[in-house]
Amino acid sequence: MNVVALNGSPRGKNSNTWKITEAFLEGLESAGEHTITRVDVYKQKIEECHGCFACWKDTPGVCVIMDDMQDLLPRIIEADLVIWSFPLYxxxxxxxxxxxxxxLLPLNLPFMEETSDGSITHPRRFDLSHQHTVLISTCGFASTKNNYEAIEAQFAIAFGKDRLSKIICPEGELFSIPELRTRTNEYLSLVRRAGSEYTEHLGISEALQAELEPLILPAETYNKLADASWGLPGPGTKTDTGTGEGYSTNVPDPGATGDPSAVLIRQMAALYSPAKLGGKEALLELNFTDLGVTHRLFLGARECTVLDGEAPIPASVSALNSTRVETPFTVWKQISQGELDGARAMMEGKYKVLGNFDLMLKMDGLFSGPGSSPSTTERPPAASRDNTAKKPTMALVILPWMPLWIALPISPVAAVYATLATLALCQLAGFKWKLGRHERITFALVTIFAAAAAAGVPAGILLPLTYLAFGAHWLISCLGPVPLTADYSKAA
Ligand SMILES: Cc1cc2nc3c(=O)[nH]c(=O)nc-3n(C[C@H](O)[C@H](O)[C@H](O)COP(=O)(O)O)c2cc1C
Structure with a gap:
């Protein structure tokens, strides 16, 4: 197909809508060969129509304005598919x-033509019967209602609803938030499918339309997030008598201090998923060491509150459910945008956690919006997902030693048999838990000691050596990037 994709956003390549359009084009190309012309409309020299009708009477089919439309109009005439990609304004x-x-007026003839439904239109000057239209648009509200009616009607009339397909995505600004890439990428995958379907059927199936329909975030969450993103005071409360002056704000101004972390903190609060804490409450204190500021987030059973300034800490908060993170803001931002693995950054000492560590283990998905999935960067690749789905358990590093430690002083023979039985059970446990390198080292060491006991090495010599071997295993693991115990905490 000969495709012309019009990027109608003044943001050019940074356009939310264009991200969707690029995904659609990728889908198109994945299913067939196309010639695609991308037109950044805002970079073109396009004057407003003069309304002179010269293209109808003096120079039929040709506009008298000498600008980039001279080149663009023939491309539109030749296109099998024109994609209109634009934000709703x-x-x-x-x-x-x-x-x-x-x-596009030169495409029409000036005459009045009555259509089958009795309405009037202008006949086409050129044969555009081969041409289809795709409308791709995002908007800032979380709804198409009272928002898209006019544009949908306009496109149906101008280009014919039988040849028109639409991808309309409310909450478009989510595509500019790197922290939400997991969510927006899911949407883009659907759009890619739409593109490939389009190549085959010149349309998007109802089933796929239905999949594209749900909002990326619940409207309530999105609205909170959108409000937080401006770094401005909340909705004004009018306190004067109608002069238009004297608005006071009922929400503290996060941007007033010039603190660059204030917006992110409020976005985190808006995206909080209480379900992750299972109805429990907690306090998260974030100390951004490079900015010299501390933010306190009260994670309630239903919502997250930013405790500004001297705001009192709720009574339910104690040392047991308080966590303080000391980190440069740059590191925290990288983690929340999925550019840095949180667990790894902690192991590498890029930030410090004080207080209740449990909250850190639940951090993934805690601030990604309700019903969220973990960030893509931390998801194992699809092919290996099954193998890595099993978690390790530290019990399999300690249990195999037990028969030796308990039975060796009493009966070396019993210790050998009990060790063999335990090792066999541990192998079976491998169906449920992951058997990693620490388990394999443990099994090997225990087997050597059991063999030595069977060979008649006295328990008085063997027993201290088993303690030594266990201790050495842990100590040596501390030389690596992740010590043995931390390895298991990370997996938990
Ligand atoms: C001048 C202007 C008018 C807008 N009008 C609307 C509107 O009527 N309805 C709406 O939901 N969003 C409106 N928005 C928000 C944009 O549609 C939204 O931010 C969009 O995702 C931007 O997409 P882009 O990055 O592709 O330009 C408006 C934005 C601007 C700048």
Whole structure:
């Protein structure tokens, strides 16, 4: 297919909508060969239509304005598919794209033609019967209602609803938040599928449309997040008598201090998933060492509250459910954007955790919105997911030693048999738990000691050596990047 994709966002490549359009184009290309022309409309020299009708009477089919439309119009005429990618601006098109649309006038003849439903249109000057249209758009609200009605009607009338497919994505600004990449990537995968379906059927199936329909975040969460993103005071409470001055704010101004971490903190609060804490409450104190600021987040059973300034700590908070993280803001940001693995960064001493460590183990997904999945960066690749799904348990590093430690002083023969039985059971446990290198080292050491006991080495010599071997195993693991015990905490 000959495809022209119009990027109608003034943000160019940083456009939320264009991210969706690129995914659609990837899908198209995955299923067939296409010639794709990408047009950054805002970079083109496109004047507004003069309304002179010269393209109808003096120079039929040709506009008299000498700008980039001279080159673009023939491309549109030849296109089998025109993709209109744009953000919703005032329930309509961004102005430059509207200027582009107006400049399509030469495609029509001036005459009045009655359609089958009795409405009037202009006949086409060129044969565009091969042409289809895809409308891809994002908007800032969490709903299409009272938002997209005008644009949908406009496109259906202008390009024919039978040849029109639509991908309309509310909550478009989520595509600009790296912390939510997991969520937005899921949406983009669906769009890729839509692109490949389109290559085959010149349309998007109802089933896939239904999959694209649900909001990326619940509207309530999105609205909170959107409000938090501005770093501005919350909605004003009018306190004067109508002069328009004297608005006071009922939400403290996170940006007033010039603290660059204030917006992220409020976004975290908006994206808090109480379900991750199973109804429990906790206090998370974030001390950004490079900024010299500390933020306190009260993680309640239903929502997260940022405790500003001197705000009192709720009575339910004690040392047992308080966690303090001391970290440079840059590190915290990298972790929340999925660029740095949180557990690894901690092992490498990039940040410090004081107080209740349990909260850190639940951190993944705690601030990704309700019903969230862990970030993509920490997800194992699909192919290896089954193998790595099993978790290790430290019991399998301690249990094999027990028969030797308990039975060796009493009966070396019993110790040998009990060790063999335990090792066999541990192997069976491998069906449920992961048997990693620490387990394999343990099994090997225990087997050597059991063999020595069977060979008649006195228990008085063997027993201290088993303690020594166990201790050495742990000590040597401390020389590596992740000590033995921390390895298990990380997996938990
Ligand atoms: C001038 C202007 C008008 C807007 N009008 C609307 C609107 O009517 N409805 C809406 O939901 N969002 C509106 N928005 C929000 C944008 O549609 C939204 O931020 C979009 O995701 C931006 O996409 P882009 O990154 O592709 O430009 C408006 C934004 C601007 C700058």
């Amino acid at each position: 005032y329930y309509s098109l961004p102005s430059k794209l509207k200027a582009f649309m107006d400049r």
